[in-house]
Amino acid sequence: MKNLFAFIFLLITTISFAWAQDFITRGKIEFEVKRNIKRIVSAQQGAGDGFLSSLPEFDISYRDLIFSWNQSIYQPGRKNLTSVFPSSGEVYIDLEKRQSIRKSRFIDEEYVLADTLQKIRWKIENETRKIAGWECRKAVGRIYDSVYVVAFYCPEMIPQGGPELFSGLPGMILGLAIPRQYTTWFATKIEIANIDETKIVPPVIKKNKQYNKKELAEIMLKKFKDSGMWKDATLERVLQSMSSYTLQ
Template identity: 35%
Template sequence: MKRLIWITASVLFFSGTAFGQHAYFPEAGIIHFEKRVHLKNFMKRRMALSKDDNFDRSYMEQLMSKAPESYVYKSKLSFNANESRYDAVQEELTGIMRNLEWYGFDHNGSYYQDIGKGLFKNKLDYNGGNILLEDSLLNIKWKITNEYRDIAGYTCRRANGVLLDSVFVVAFYTDVIPLSSGPACMHGLPGMILGLVVPEQHYNIYATKVEIGQPQITSDFAKKRDKPMTRAAFQAFMRDRLRVGDWYTEPEFNFLMINMLL
């Protein structure tokens, strides 16, 4: 009888341990994020980089006087052991926000990463039309620090990164979620990125909740006849379309490209 009780207790203990490990090390699920854009700081930077004749200053001042200091966008990241997809959560915007979005601080993008294959896909909205990108995963140089922060119930470690030659970012990742991915195009750390700060673009993204499950992840963004571009081809296309040097200054164009490529 004692032996039977011991065996039963052992089975329950190890079963509970296995379940606890599965819950503690999720290999698939959905992460909910909030992206906070500091609107007025973003617009001040954008206006400072632009040609004076490209902005109606009085109109912009009127818009900004009615706009909030910051605005929060919601998004979600579906992931499994090999891939992830990050999508905006569609919400109804006020008239002020619809007008301000034209200036490019958010593009309602969808981002797909296949970590094993090193593949990246992106669909973003630009002035009411879709732009499709397909390229290798973005090259990011990371330096891991000894700073920690709790995000959505996970202990996360800070890493400082540089990408697109000179853009500085701060990320907080957890190795409890083993996939080397994160919001938008972020990846390359020993675990999932749950927090991201991009000072130059005046926004931050933090996870609010992690749900364990088996979400369906698709890399399809458009019809087969739609042809995606590489990042280099996209930048060349936009440079020509925006007539850099005529309509856009070089610093303003670079600022916009960083925003669209991240």
Template identity: 25%
Template sequence: MKCVKPNLFVLCLSLFFTYSIGAQDFQGRAEYVYKAKMNLGSWGAKMSQEQKKQIAARLKNRLEKTYILSFNKEESIYREFEKLDAMSGATDSWGKNFTPGHQYKNVKTNSFVQNQELYGKRFLIKDELLKIDWKMETETKQIGNYMCFKAITRIPSSLLSFWEFSWSELRSQSKKEESEKEGSENESPEKDEDKVEEIQMTEIVAWYTPQIPVSQGPSEFWGLPGLILELSIGDTTMLCSKIVINPKEKTKIEAPDKGDVVTKKEYKKIVFKKMNEFRGSYSGRRRS
């Protein structure tokens, strides 16, 4: 891979392509292939390879997806391209509760809006854009017809994918709450102040192209001097497979507006509360 200093080169490319996006009605459309590795945790150690293959086949529509990002100079809307489950001929109703709804980003107003349905109830998550401190690298690579530059960041894991849910995260949260409750009862305020909680971080690698100088990207990600064409987040990758600049059919880019308004933090609490209730009712049925 060729390495160049990005500052001057990025500036020149951005200036060269500024005219093409100068029009008021400029719009682009990018398709992303989303792939995540299956993580079975401790259960995986007890399964045979055949069992793992069967589970992977059933979960394929959750682990491999296509998303569409429609964008202009300031705004974007990111949504899943839904397709029928080849095995059942239906959409994945359980997984739909924990996949992102339509995500709207406005880099001028620093606003993020996402609609979400959780067990039949509609929510509208309104918050600020994810704060990202990108470190610009000199490494480059070609993605399709576009020269891309590398950027890296680290973000607290708890701030990412707030719409998702895992039982292990619920158990960890429950233990944390129990520990905090015991600590408040048994320890003095002076000892509490000395505690430093370790924050789990996730490294994110992005490849962006200054040939499309908009500060947008898939999902929650943004903030680079060019469209993000590839993202690596742990075992998950998002790779742009197709780009259309100024498509003939324009997409209306506007924020969702239906649902109970909450912040990202509030919505995450609602998800945990709902799943705690689900776990309690399921345990009750097993005992009866």
């Protein structure tokens, strides 16, 4: 009987070790964020040809995603001095609670927004590709009813997260494209050892006050009207604009 218990213990230990080797639960991913500036600007009214010709075609910046099981922090990565979109935005996600805490700058102030994760309708396809050396599978999703998203996720990475606020696939998202926003996110480097998990905490600011989406939208609406930046702004329009996944 003693030998039987020893055998069962050894079997469980071996299976657990093999599972830990085959599946990743924590790590650090560097994402290259690539925006087609000319397409973004030309989509706005009043952009002249002279102004467009002075712009670079693409803007590239880098962001890091540090994750451990169901928690992650997405934050600015290494600097690209030529980037037009420097960002101080951060987003903390708890997949188990389906909550996000997001820090971003609006005009001259930083705000922290607490919100629930949006459920994305994904359709998994058969296409695969390697991203940063990892085998990934394609999925197509839709947000806000009409905005299509193309994602590539890695089944070997257990947490169902990804860049920005994207989640819900059976593995970590390593590649992402939103054609309507002319923006892509692709992993360039992945580390699975010596991860500093102490960095996976919700972002804070000096005021250290969290707003829900409606409260923050009301603040933004007042600032828009006071500054004259968006004279015909309404609360509904501001709420829609806040739903953008591109952090600033």
